Amino acid sequence: MAKKILIIDDDEQLRNACRDFLSDGGYEVDCAEELEEAQSLLTYIPYSVVITDLRLSKLAFGGLDVLKHIREQALPVRVIVLTAYGWPELKTEASASGVDAFLRKPARLRELGAAVDALTGATA
Amino acid sequence: MTKSVLETILDSSTLSVLFQPIFQLQKGIKRVDSVEALVRGPRGTKFNRADILFDYVRRKKAEAAVDQSCFVAICDAVTNLPADVRVNINVHAATLGQNSGFVDFFRRCAKKRSLTLERFTVEIVEHAPTCDASRLTATIAQLRDLGVRIALDDVGLGQSNYRMMLDCDPEYYKLDGYFVRDLNRDPKRRAVVESLVTLAKTLESAVVAEAVASEDDLAYVSDLGVDLVQANILCPALPLEELQKLGHIEASPIFSPLAKAGDAFRHVPGLERGGVSFGVALGQSFYT
Numbered sequence: 024m025a026k027k028i029l030i031i032d033d034d035e036q037l038r039n040a041c042r043d044f045l046s047d048g049g050y051e052v053d054c055a056e057e058l059e060e061a062q063s064l065l066t067y068i069p070y071s072v073v074i075t076d077l078r079l080s081k082l083a084f085g086g087l088d089v090l091k092h093i094r095e096q097a098l099p100v101r102v103i104v105l106t107a108y109g110w111p112e113l114k115t116e117a118s119a120s121g122v123d124a125f126l127r128k129p130a131r132l133r134e135l136g137a138a139v140d141a142l143t144g145a146t147a
Numbered sequence: 148m149t150k151s152v153l154e155t156i157l158d159s160s161t162l163s164v165l166f167q168p169i170f171q172l173q174k175g176i177k178r179v180d181s182v183e184a185l186v187r188g189p190r191g192t193k194f195n196r197a198d199i200l201f202d203y204v205r206r207k208k209a210e211a212a213v214d215q216s217c218f219v220a221i222c223d224a225v226t227n228l229p230a231d232v233r234v235n236i237n238v239h240a241a242t243l244g245q246n247s248g249f250v251d252f253f254r255r256c257a258k259k260r261s262l263t264l265e266r267f268t269v270e271i272v273e274h275a276p277t278c279d280a281s282r283l284t285a286t287i288a289q290l291r292d293l294g295v296r297i298a299l300d301d302v303g304l305g306q307s308n309y310r311m312m313l314d315c316d317p318e319y320y321k322l323d324g325y326f327v328r329d330l331n332r333d334p335k336r337r338a339v340v341e342s343l344v345t346l347a348k349t350l351e352s353a354v355v356a357e358a359v360a361s362e363d364d365l366a367y368v369s370d371l372g373v374d375l376v377q378a379n380i381l382c383p384a385l386p387l388e389e390l391q392k393l394g395h396i397e398a399s400p401i402f403s404p405l406a407k408a409g410d411a412f413r414h415v416p417g418l419e420r421g422g423v424s425f426g427v428a429l430g431q432s433f434y435t
Binding site for chain 1: 151152193196198199202203206207
């Protein structure tokens with residue numbers, strides 16, 4: 024059965040590009056553009072990997088809330104943070120929340136695919 | 148500009164409506180008593196799953212707005228049902244307790260489509276601590292004045308607790324499937340169901356068992372005095388056309404709100420509210 028991946032980003036173009044690339048790689052991919060949508064999907068669907076930006080919406084660092092939700096619910100999911108923001112304190116906070124990999128935007132899709140494969144145990 | 152997720156859901160034209168029959172079981176014969184209208188989110192999205200759709204709506208605290216959108220979609224779908232089929236709709240307690248305009252919206256929406264309000268039962272659902280109880284009961288009273296019946300959904304779980312039973316004073320108690328599961332093998336579950344049935348009967352209400360999963364459990368709920376059953380093993384939630392193909396929905400006397408002349412009538416105490424009592428024909432559905 025295909026491993027399920029959730030992409031959380033408010034940039035529709037990026038979501039679609041990642042979705043298409045990972046779907047071609049054999050993954051079942053869902054996308055969420057906002058925190059509440061991601062929380063609902065995570066509640067009901069057993070994802071293997073979540074790929075999230077840290078800055079969701081123009082108002083808040085919603086990605087940290089996604090990480091908090093995953094931690095509080097003790098969800099058995101691996102997390103890749105994909106973000107343009109490289110602030111050390113943010114990275115430290117995210118790492119403490121159990122992030123498995125960081126990728127700096129703009130990341131190459133091949134790089135993202137490799138990170139997902141590594142976390143799901145898939146062979147390249 | 149692209150619509151947000153919530154905006155998409157609030158567009159009632161993106162919603163679809165399925166109907167699941169609620170059966171009366173008597174002496175091995177099942178008769179359709181009513182149907183529950185179940186809304187699904189936009190096709191091709193994860194919101195087509197009701198659990199994800201309504202979880203999201205609650206997280207967005209958009210229950211009232213989405214309940215209204217759902218009701219519009221349901222009313223549009225109900226126009227294709229025979230006029231005498233009773234319809235259950237789900238409404239959050241928060242909507243009834245906070246949105247003072249809901250009853251008027253409900254009335255106008257039904258009237259616009261020439262749907263009689265008496266055919267509706269509002270199933271009150273709640274997943275969060277309840278709002279203003281006095282406003283909730285006032286709204287329920289307004290709905291009853293319009294002829295709408297009240298059901299309390301998911302009884303025994305979450306906020307569908309004893310307080311809600313008293314505040315809502317429902318005509319129907321809908322027992323959550325959690326309590327009905329493996330009833331044939333679990334004496335503790337049987338004790339819980341038995342106590343809820345006794346309570347409901349004492350309060351002159353009918354009991355609906357949801358999500359009965361086996362023929363054995365079906366026999367048990369019937370023996371315990373459960374009046375009505377809604378279960379996938381009897382019929383899952385389906386589009387109207389499929390229900391019609393299966394013969395569950397048709398303009399049939401079993402849906403008739405009043406029996407034809409000459410039938411024996413029976414008074415149903417549980418459905419006497421506000422001075423209005425319902426006469427029903429023996430051998431036909433009790434609650435039509």
